[in-house]
Amino acid sequence: MTIGEFSRLTHLSVRTLRRYHEAALLEPAVVDETTGYRYYGVDQIPAAQVIHRLRELDVPLSDVQRILRTPDPGVRASLVADHLQRLEDVLDRTRTAVVSLRRLLRPDPAPIDVELRAEPARTVAAVEAVVAHRDVTTWYAGAMAELEAAVGAAVTGPPGGSYDNALFEQERGLAVVYLPTAAPPRTGRVHPATLPAAELAVTTHVGEHDDIEVTYGELGTWVVENAMSVAGPVREVYVVGPRDTNDPAAWRTEIGWPVFRVGVVEGGPAAPR
Amino acid sequence: MTIGEFSRLTHLSVRTLRRYHEAALLEPAVVDETTGYRYYGVDQIPAAQVIHRLRELDVPLSDVQRILRTPDPGVRASLVADHLQRLEDVLDRTRTAVVSLRRLLRPDPAPIDVELRAEPARTVAAVEAVVAHRDVTTWYAGAMAELEAAVGAAVTGPPGGSYDNALFEQERGLAVVYLPTAAPPRTGRVHPATLPAAELAVTTHVGEHDDIEVTYGELGTWVVENAMSVAGPVREVYVVGPRDTNDPAAWRTEIGWPVFRVGVVEGGPAAPR
DNA sequence: TCTGAACGCTCCCCCTGGGGGAGAGTCCAC
């Protein structure tokens, strides 16, 4: 079967078939030595269909190759499953992008309400780890469960977290979650930790965290507009969260950005104004 | 604000910001004439965020530009909605690709059951149009509704369709749907039409049409293996369909591919064997 | 046996939306 006939049967363009040959993804059954003509066999149609479908799922050609060369159907299925998991992640990202976009494009965004607050140092029960940005949610759930088990009824306030800037800039960084309590225990990953004193620019994000990036952006704008610079990890306090109510619309998250006035000598933390 | 500071605030890489400048997507507030240094303003953060989100939705840069330059929020919202519609389509495509893939990777596919059948010419009530491949489903629903209204109880068999090869090869081609009836009416788009006699290679697809492409592929393989060539539009007969049962698993679709034996002189239709 | 259309070949450049790195110039605080 010539490349044109094969193309018609598989709905892959002639160009694409040649490319797949070059990539050793789908080699013609016979290649005429003298003319270079490619001839395909009927038995290659299923492989071509598999490739077509995988490409529709945006599986990279290298992965397609790996899948085709895996004889064990079980392993093969798991490779495909891996990719489907990646698709799910993309879908998630897409969903939150849509939510943020709605808010970003809203005709008249309400002006942001920012409070400058001098926060004293305090000791809390904490769990910390270097995590990837996309794993934060999962990690948070586990860490907070462990914290609640360790602290129990001795909790003296809402939970919070501190997230290194590298987490946003390099997609990976130090994250700390904590529960305030009078005498922090030390069990498992839970240990006492000191939150340093800081001058914080604080605003409150309302509702789910889908569009929290937008609030971050507004806070960042405020900080720059007020001639300040950011110093240190961002803090979040889950004033009202899933522990308190099942209605995400009622959630309140305080975002605190450590700041100092631009021009203050030595780059140290600013004195409260 | 230098490009680096702006980069940190928006989570867009310095490189990407420069690219956006080049593309006239997001121009720095000030560009130093002598050094070429780019300086951004605080008021550009929201635009950068919008771009970021749109890019997460895979909106092409040209469309992002169009959206940003549209002052009317209503028009802007509709541009975004258009893209969301496109995302939905991709999602649909992904879903069917997953279903097909499952079947394609099944360890032991049952051998296909093909019958060679000489179909006589017959006259039916038909609706026809040149449609795009992805619009076939929608178009079919409307056409079939009109057919049923026109023919009513005079129906003498299951509905069917005939789909030009161009529909699969060029993504656009002639589609015909019909209902068999003794005296085809002529109202609206409905008119009498003659299905030409043909030698058909017929197989039956079971269930939803998500993975019907796989059955097509198997039929194509059979046709080539049996030394035949395809001649003319493919036919489908909806022996058991949504009109008959709400259980998609019970659907039966006959796929008939007009064939002729390779080597028959003049390329005319084959005599039945 | 010739001829012309249809089809095939390779090679090169183009597109999208980025990333890596070289080599040189600039900014700013000490």
Next chain:
DNA sequence: GTGGACTCTCCCCCAGGGGGAGCGTTCAGA
């Protein structure tokens, strides 16, 4: 004034294709 961090432009790279030039092959009809 000096060093380090930052920025500039320029070129090459990636995937996964598409367009087209220029030329060779196949095959059926005359």
